[in-house]
Amino acid sequence: METKGYAVLKASEDLVPFVFQRRDLRPNDVALDIHYAGICHSDIHQAREEWGPALFPMVPGHEIAGIVTQVGPGVTKFKVGDRIGVGVFIDSCRNCKACKAGLQQYCSEGMTGTYNGYERDGKTIAQGGYSNKFVVDQDYAVKIPDNLDLSGVAPLLCAGITLYSPLKNWGAGKGKKVGVMGLGGLGHMGVKFAAALGAEVTVFSHSANKEGDAKAMGAHHFIVTKDENWKATAPKDFDLILNTISAEINIEDYLQLLTLDGTLVVIGLPGKPYSVNVPTLLGQRRSLAGSMIGGIPQTQEMLDFCGEHNILSDVEVIEPSYINEAYERTVKSDVKYRFVIDAKKF
DSSP states (O other): OEEEEEEBSSTTOOOEEEEEEOOOOOTTEEEEEEEEEEOOHHHHHHHTTBTBOOOSSBOOOOOEEEEEEEEOTTOOSOOTTOEEEEOSEEEOOSSSHHHHTTOGGGOTTOOEESSSEEOTTSSSEEOOSSBSEEEEEGGGOEEOOTTSOHHHHGGGGTHHHHHHHHHHHTTOSTTOEEEEEOOSTTHHHHHHHHHHTTOEEEEEESOGGGHHHHHHTTOSEEEETTSTTHHHHSOSOEEEEEEOOOSOOOTHHHHTTEEEEEEEEEOSOOSSOOOOOHHHHHHTTOEEEEOOOOOHHHHHHHHHHHHHHTOOOOEEEEOGGGHHHHHHHHHTTOSSSEEEEEGGGO
16 A cells, blocks of 8 residues: 655665555455654654664654545444544454553563554554554554544544543542643643543643643642742642653652652653652552553544543644644644644645
């Protein structure tokens, strides 16, 4: 299947138009026309080989929303014309404890990434969503509710599930106080989900000019961390704090804001390890945890929840020719709040 997209041919080079072949459909596969593909900051890290050796040429993209165009003879989950989403992984071992529990992202053998890796055959390089067509096993795709705009859905396949999963796992809801560190592509989804779940939501942000956006998304409180005295005035009774910040910070400042048995969940990837003062954890039986995307069942649950509550990512839709500029703006946090490529224009 001839496919048009944009690829990085060598580390840190600009993305350029790229034509390649998708595989023929296997019995359990579906083919889709990609309508929108989100730009995740992790795409930039991998395209620039900032997370270690990468595979080139690389077609990035793991926030994919489109329409089914073909189905293999064994497919029962989708039919032609269905709205379909593909996220951060496209396969896993299927047999380990995590896979059988629907937590494929924690596969003991390692999940198969949507791009910058080999498929399970160990030979085929997986290419991502910055393209006009895709082929995926039906078991690793999800259905998109009919009432949701596909452009705003695309980032839900990574940014959305990345925030929904810890909120559900740590019981965010009515009577709970939730803090969200950072109001970017990830953080703004945390605010929307936490508010929809009924929690009291506080945003911690370095940017005072984002307060209006945060409250429009459902936040009840906004704390500007650029202010010198912010720690002295911040509440210290949070049940859950979600850290979406990738920059290096003093995590201790936020751990001290947790109530008894409160948890701070790390979602962003810092450049260096955190330094943690152990007595801070011991004092109120606080926890420091991590969370990574979500499995296929929970991703479907998240999309259904979005359909019920009309939740979408705030996006700026761009043409493929703007990808390189979008990368630079993403690094500068100059986007509200996620770039999405109009893949119909590849």
